[in-house]
Amino acid sequence: MKRARGLLLALLVLAATGLLFAWTFLGSATIAKDTNFTIAAGSSVSAVADKLEAEGLITSASGFMLQARIFGSDAPIQAGEFLLKPDMSQGDILVAFQSGDVIRRFITIPEGMPSILVWERLMAEELLSGDVEVPPEGSILPDTYAFERGQSRKSIVEQMQAAMDKALAEEWANRTPRIAVDTMRDALILAAIVEKETGKPEERRMVAGLYSNRVRTGMMLQADPTIIYPITKGKPLGRRIRQSEIAAVNGYNTYTRTGLPEGPITNPGRESIAAVMNPENTNALFMVADGTGGHWFADTLAQHNANVAKWYAIRRERGEM
Structure with missing residues (x-):
């Protein structure tokens, strides 16, 4: 009987020891508050x-x-930045490290942001690393991108450019026979103009239809943003366009050259690209601001002149003329 009691006691002690050991592993670690913890690439356990x-x-x-x-x-444990919380056990910590449950941050590139401003935004993000050159205009797809602390700016640009290549190819594959351009490059250039010419999403296909008509008929596009681009590389001009700038002859100004500019004037969003691939079936050749952020469209010069008169009346009422 005594021997049986002794064996039982020994088993209880052993079980308690095992439970204590397991509790030490599964119990709370000594994390006092939410803490960011970074694991460098190649780190051992x-x-x-x-x-x-x-x-x-x-x-x-x-x-x-x-x-x-x-x-x-x-x-294996994963590299990256992890958020450790006070209620996490050591087991939870290990699982987080092995699952790659890293902190993800985000950088947003709005539709129509030119590459110089994309570059400035990337360089201003202190949690990214390394230098990068200003990306070629039109090579970045506007979107929200996740990144990790210490990730290189170069890798983010490559991700943005791969997204643009994919989106452009997908939209090109679904283009209508009515499209006015022959190459994806020209579609991108035209989409950049559409992006800059309207602030109303519902107008994109109409604006694309108008400029598609001008491309087909050989009319000058006369898009104001193409005047501004060589001056500021897409940044806001901050003033009215001068007559000397309207008359400037260069690779972008569509007031002094027929056809498309020599390259994109911004990074167009996917919706503007899609609008160029499937423009509105319209006879419109002219447009002018309507005072609400949108435009009046016209098929003939006479209609357009009447719309311009209405726009001037709005500006005079506002004290702008």
């Missing part, structure tokens, strides 16, 4: 454990290592 202990996030690097060997999976 040992190096990460030492870093956790040094930063006061676990009590023992060697204990963490031992527990990881016994209870952890065989999956």
Whole structure:
């Protein structure tokens, strides 16, 4: 009987010891508040454990290592920045590291943002690394992109450019026979003009239809943003366009050249690209602002002149003339 009691006691002690060991692994780590923790590429579990202990996030690097060997999976830990919370156990920490549950941040490129401003936005993001040149105009697809702390600016630009290549190819594959251009490059150039010429999404296909008509008939496009681009590289001009700038002869000014500019004047969004691939079936050749951010469209010069008179009346009423 005594021997049986002794064996039972020994088993209870052993079980308690095992439970205590398991609790140490599964219990809360010493994280006092939400903490960002970064793992460099190529870091070993040992190096990460030492870093956790040094930063006061676990009590023992060697204990963490031992527990990881016994209870952890065989999956490697991932590089990146992780958010560690006070309620996380050491097991939770290891799982987060192995699953690659990294903190993701976002950078947004609005539709119609020219490449010089894309470059400025990337260079201003302190959590990115490395230098990058201003991307070629029209090579960036406006969108929101996720990134991690320390990621290179070059890799973000490559991601944005790959997205543009994909979107352009997809829209080109779905183009209508009524499209006014023969190449994806020209479609991109025309989409950039559409992007800059209207602030109303519902007008995109109509504006695309108008400029498509001008391309087909050989009319000058006479798009004001093409005057501004050589002056500011797409940044806001901040004043009215001068007569000397309207008369300037260069590769972009569509008031002094027939056909498309020599290159895009901004980074158009996917909707503007789609509008050029499938423009409105219209006879419109002219447009003028209507005072609401949109435009009046006209098929003939006489109609257009009447619309211009209405626009001038609005401007006089506003005290702009």
